[in-house]
Amino acid sequence: MEKVGAVLVIGGGIGGIQASMDLANSGYKVYIVESTTSIGGVMSQLDKTFPTNDCSICILAPKLVAAGRHENINILINASVERVEGEAGNFTAHIKQKSLFLDQKKCTGCGLCARVCPVEAIDIFNEGLSTRSAISVKFPQAVPLVYSIDKDKCIGCGVCEGRCEANAIDYTLEDKIITINVGAIILAVGFDEFDPTPLKSYGYGKFFNVVTSTQFERILSASGPFSGTIIRPSDGLIPRKIAFLQCIGSRDRHIGIEYCSSVCCMYTTKEAVIAKEHMELVQPTIFSMDIRACGKDFDKYIERAKDEYGIRYIRSRISFIKEVSDTKDLILQYETENGKIIEESFNLVVLSVGAKPHHSALELARTLNIKLNEFGFCKTDPFFSIQTSRKGIYVCGMFSEPKDIPETVIEASAAAGTVNVLLSDVRNTLVREKELPEELDISNEPPRIGVFICHCGINIGGVVNVPEVVEYAATLPDVVYAERNLYTCSADTQVNIKEKIKEYNINRVVVASCTPRTHESLFQATIREAGLNKYLFDLANIRDQCSWVHMHEPEAATEKAEDLVRISVAKVRNLIPLEEQKVKVTHKGIIIGGGVAGMTAALNLAEQGYEVYLVEKNNRLGGYSNNIFSSLESDDVQIFIKELIEKTDNHKLINVFLDAQITSISGYIGNFTTNIIYSKEKIQTSFNHGIIIVATGAKEYQPEDNEFLFGQDDRIIIQSKLENILFTDEKKLKNIRSMVMIQCVGSRNEEHPYCSRICCSEAIKNALKTKELNPDINIIILFRDIRTYGFKEKYYNLARDKGIIFLRFNEDKPPEVKVINESLNVLLSRSDIGELKFNTDLVVLSTGIIAPKENSDLAKILKVPLNEDNFFLEAHVKLRPSDFATDGVFLCGTARGTANIKESIAQAISAASRAVTILSKDMLKTEGITSYIDEKKCIG
């Protein structure tokens, strides 16, 4: 069976796009099968993303454009997978592509068709808050930017075809079946939103002013139906008081959905914060149970929301909503911390709906012969969260478990990384490099400028007098040719431009049309195909910054267009050809840190044939995982680690250096040199390599002297010690009849203002193991929030079912540990219950993760930044979580922030995958636009 160097990615959301880009940049041909008419997924519907409050579409759109333009990515829209045959390395997939009734290659996305269409249908992208025509584009920044006809709604009047100036519409186009050959499949189909209609007590669908969080996202969005003004559906007024209800469709055993949807606490806070930013008079209140802010900088975001934005958090789960019939306001009932019942009215209620398995889950499971888990999501390997039950088929993002964007991006890269190992021997077999003619040498020629002015249908031509601008352009000095086009970006015009360049010996080109941000690269590619250096080009923006914004002043707009053309001509007159630098790549990598993350990354690279240097500061591999015995899901971690260490030690391409210290690193992407000292004998050595992966891990927080009497009495231990006892020395439990666990020790405080993410799971894991060994031991867990996100929620429920008692404490009234007459006591003060005293045999402190001090030394050597908590800071917390801003350096594991073993493994493979986009190349191209120094002037 021959392996195929191509990959099928099912789903074009952020996960699908990330996986596709990594793979296409690593030498594989990629097919993206997207069920709607544009890639982008749910992320394209969001207004802003937490915790940076970045505009979602702003950070997503460049990725969409890059994927749409990539030579080796083929996007099949309106498509679904019908049948798959074959096995890992060689699959045959039959894809059904529904007709758009439109020729994708001809449509320029001008939108005239939609304006004349008489039909009104519900706009799903805007969550039913607005309508769209039967012929429509999914959203304005869609990639590919094509319109399509919704046959169910279309009455077939034919007006759109008549209006279309590009002759793109064709009612006779039929569905097609496309058969492709791929070596691996990645599932990135995302999720469905929970529909709250069946929960009658919330009145969704009945009460106008009860909306879902996604609807609120569209209300907030500047490109949504209300342009970002917060308006409520019943009467178009601004709701002063907005209530957000958490856990709608999550953590609810009554409706059979017991898991936590992981992202709602954060996205609700974001929506509340953004709402307040948009309109000062809005007062948001969030009704929640535990606040699950366990990611990097998430707790800080919540604190800012409370302190800076005045968002009110009330810990109470609302069970029903009443409507006031005349005002359409809503009444909620809740219990305060002191036990009082309060009724309060709100003007708008937002239901924070959870995530459900994607509706295609069952069908995909059948078509691909993969298993789903008990919750209906894709079942994955216990340690490798991207591995499905079938070899060669991988999964990333929400489809396997609810998670946020950075985790999805990490898994997407990790899926790509795993494909890399499977298909590394057929890398670069199916990709093409575009064949280009020789670049002409124009250095001795005077400038001969060609100007192409676009009508863009009526978008420009309807306001600007284009023929007049063409006439004017022809009079400018050095302009040898000027013409106008209906659509300068259309395929036939590219042919025309190339012809005119040859015919008139044009050596500089100006296009006056839309924006260089989307179209510059298109025209640069066109002139390059005609033999001109791509930097001999400029684009004058006479649409987005002229005809569209001066619609009622056609004469002024025309004069402005002429000015802008003249300015561009002045620029290109002085442009010279620029060369993109090519650097050779050393096909080796260095991994700093030999824990789970480090070893996983090393193995991933080595299994693809790249030599790696694994540098570990201690005298053995394994890092912190040597202290872990079991995962929350009862997987045997020690066996896994042992196998991992064995594989690492035995792989001939992995060079392990123990007791090692890095002394210096120099160079740049593709060409680094590192000096180290290793082993007890202090041997010096150095290597050349192309990439660096930081996997230096973190440390367990050791309680200060006297913190909860730690160190004063050996009945007070930390969680990892308890785990050690439970799994290796259970006799020590013989005399234990009760234990009290205290959460958040060393986390979520002033010194470490972040959540360590793993401690709640660890505590519950150890509590359940204790109960397994001796069901009679009483266990009390004192917590601030229980953060068993995703499917871990199941174990929280299990713990409560097994009689483990959970009691909450406020951060300003933490529990006290006291020894009174030799007996160990824990005191807790609660405003509703009063003073509690527990007499116990053991106090277990759930300590968190802290960044080692050495991080700042390594950061200086690598010239990479650290965040406020001393963890390494990635290039972009949302979309580039495995990269440093410095090219060629990557990070993974607890070096980056708190993570459990499964997450660290995914991050490690993700970092490796990112690294391979460099290692898989022989030469790297760098930016042509650079500066240079006139040494005569430089004064040092």
Added chain:
Amino acid sequence: MGLFTESIKKAQVIKTVCKGCGTCFAECPTSAIIMNHYGSKQINPMVNEAVKSLTEESKPKIVAFLCNWCSYAGADLAGVSRYQYPPNVRVIRTMCSGGMSKSYILRAFLNGADGVFISGCHIGDCHYISGNEKAYLRMDHLKTLLRKIGIEEERLEIHQISASEGKKFAEKITAFTKKISKLGDSKIPTKIRKIKMKAY
């Protein structure tokens, strides 16, 4: 990214890592750094053309310098959303506000621009990490310089506009154009006009 090597005391550009933001060129006190493609050789003629008017109707003339990643994108978004604003502004795009040399702004005023509008990314969001911070400091110095040569400092406005702030861009440009209209045409003292603009 430039670096100082031990032996020669001259600055060096490592082309492979240079991202082309232009901040070095704009900061160099002796104009020893030349920026390709978005440097003075290209931008100077653009500024010269931008201040020229084909008719009286397009006065007052406003030249806007917008950074590619944030403010130019914000202006595009204003267009996509059809937020109208007066047609007096002529936009010159640079990759980063860090690459907006003071000489460009001076050239604009000395050649007759009535107002100059500068915008870059919000602090913390710069595509090149910190180019905008240097730019904003630099432009603050420029205001002092303008006052000294007799140009009202209200004629220069510096903003932070992100890619999602289309409406804000339209509003700021509209307000600025109105303000400049009230201030009237820029009267550059003739003795200053005689200062030769060096190729810089």
Added chain:
Amino acid sequence: MDYEPKILGFLCNWCSYAGADLAGVSRIQYAPNLRVIRVMCSGRIDPIFILEGFLKGIDGIMVLGCHLGDCHYINGNYEAEIKIGVLNKLLKLIGFSERLILDWVSASEGNRFAQVVNEFTEKIRDLGPSPIKDKKYKINITDELNVIKSALSDIRLRVFIGRKRSIITEGNVYGEVISEEEFDKILDQAIYDEYIRNKILLKIKNKSKSVPEISKEIRVEPNRVLEHIICLKSRGLVDFDKIIDIYPKFISIKEE
């Protein structure tokens, strides 16, 4: 002053106009209130003409064409039927529906012509003068007529009107025939929606108003008013004017 109904008649050249001539040739007498405009085909009559007539104060309008099946241009009178049908639905919405009639008179029906004219003239006499001439109703009726004139000038309804006949008889671009019932379901909703939308546009033409204000004025549920405002906004006809406290106010930015 005695009221004499002013009747306007659109007669098609090949049938009804010839029929009128025949009445004349045969000296058949009929009420002298009718003023005739000859068109080549009843299908030529744009509903806007009729609305212009009513806006100018005409008391009753007749459109007379060939009998169905006899149109000199094959389908013209079917098209007229559809156009007048939609216009009638709109006129009904504003309570002005009794003053328009569509009928068929052939070139050989001189008598019938006179009869039709007489009957209609009497009906209009009984109805009294057009309410637009009454100071009490003038502004309201003028506004309402302008609203439906606006609705009928916009491309949406005109597409439905223009394509209905061929879609329900010969088939649409996919070769499918849509039943008249199904088509009318969509069309009727569009008629009502466009009427309300143009009414809203009129109400916020010079002064911006909030949704509850508009809702009270036109007596439509506020949530529906908001839906219409969103639609008008996406068409570029309405925008936010200002926000006073919790009241966003919308204003028409439609170019007249």
